[in-house]
Amino acid sequence: MAPAYLGHIVRSTFGGAIRYAVAERIIGRNPLTNVELPRDEGDIENDLPHLSYLDIEALADTAHELTGRRDDPLLLQLLTFSGPRIGEATALKVKDLDTGGNRARVHRTWTVDREGRRKLGPVKTWEKRWLPIMPSLMAQLEQLTAGRAPDDFIFTAVRGGAIDGTNWYNRVWRKTRANAGLATTMSVHDLRHVAATNAIAAGADVKLVQQMLGHKDATETLNTYAHLWPDRVAEVIAAVEQCRTEALTAAGVNAA
Template identity: 40%
Template sequence: MYLDRTNRQRSESMSTKTLAENRQRELEQSLSTGTYVDPTAGKVRLGEIAEKWLESRHELRPSTWWKYRGLLDNHVLPRWGDLPLNAITKEDVAVWVAKLVRSKDQGGSGLGPSQARHAYRVLSMVLGWCVPARLPSNPAKGVTVPVAPDAEHVYLTYRQVELLATAAGTLRTKYNRPTAGAAVNRVLILLLAYTGLRWGEAAALLVRHVDLANRRIRVVRTFYELGGVQHVGPPKTGKARTVAIPASLVPELRALIAGRDDDELVFRTARGLSLRANNWRVREFNAAVAAAKLKVKGLTPHKLRHTAASLAIAAGADVKVVQQMLGHRDAAMTLDVYGHLWPDRLDVVADALDVGRAAAVAELAAA
């Protein structure tokens, strides 16, 4: 017999006195250290807890919430939904992760490493949410997950950026009329390539977010789509940021937004509608790549963001500047993605140390 954290009387039976005494010591220690877990709390099905966990994530962007919803429905709940929390083991989670990336003809789910990592992460977050109230520890913690292959980055040169922007601004339909985005394509591509804005952030810019006098853009929102419907939300990290505009782009932006009201979109179709990501990529961007005759494999609008980072680094920007420009959560993420672009400065540092040492040696020799 013992009292739990709520002073409720509990009892457990053991087959021997020794086991009972050992269990008594364990209970006393867990109660004193605050790690006690009610044995009945872990008997709840994971599916029930997963629904509560997802409903509690009010801070998530709708697109992220629905992504988690899909991962739960398609991968997590079919395997774990009916099991009690305390029946889930690290070994079983490891086997499940391995099956996620196994091909379907071998009894697996056929997921790529990245998608498998996302599914595992959702399961781990649900289980972690249960610690310490329902579980003493997270059984998914420490499971080895598939390593996602390094993304193949594409970096355009200044010349390629200019060729692409010019081609995009002169696109014509088969009826020899300007395409829906021809009037804004040039400035949009230049802005993406020289500021590092995400496409959705640029597409959602309002005139009042552009300060041409101080050459600044305030990034406070983005476009995203759910079920084919366009929505407006905060930037990916949830935080606003300020981005510098190269002086050469100011005249082009000024001409584009001249006479516009503050609450009008900077980039819009010929009919005054907002740009849609898939339509713009297929009908405008891909057509411009072909028209510019750029033989660059894997070139997408998002690769212009990588281009902006590479050009900034080549121009001497340090990691903190690039982090702020791109809106990364921390400098570690910036280094993970673009660290290989910073020049090797080991010899520069070593040479500077030599200069300092030589001066000290000379000073001592003259004394």
């Protein structure tokens, strides 16, 4: 079995029955808690989705040309630069924007219940966070929401109300990537990885990326993006050598 398929069986299929048995006190503890599953290492150097800033600009322009609505390119830019989940982004309301701090409060998301109905609910505790937003994008969001009521959604559908993430994928994202000839195999969720990789390349540390993405802890962030920080090791050791040289020179010792 592939590692991902095996993990699905253990965690979801069999795991669901075991968790139910524990909750109903049929068994005392979950015997799967410490089971070690095989990891699918993949190609860690190349398997993370990536888009350049020019690519993102081209995609945003294409989305605008496609729909003629400002909501769509701005939503696309928020997803690719700030990294929220699509359900979090489309749940944002005008009152969630902190324009002075260039950030937005994430504390609700869209989910689907067992009957397939879409509903608005809270995010998990560790996913409540302030989402950083570039000043240039914030200025455009201010223009988009000018005159709106605080409880209005920032991104609205053609017929009003909040954008449905699934509909947006089919109506906007699939057509945008095809028309632009970019990101042709990327899902909307992949744009979250784009935001993380570009933030890391710009100098963001692991704690900042963790907070931006709403990960429970830094371990989850490092498991996905650790290989993107190797050059920082060279910077640190170079700084150590500089400090050594300065200390030895001050003491009159040959630093060679």
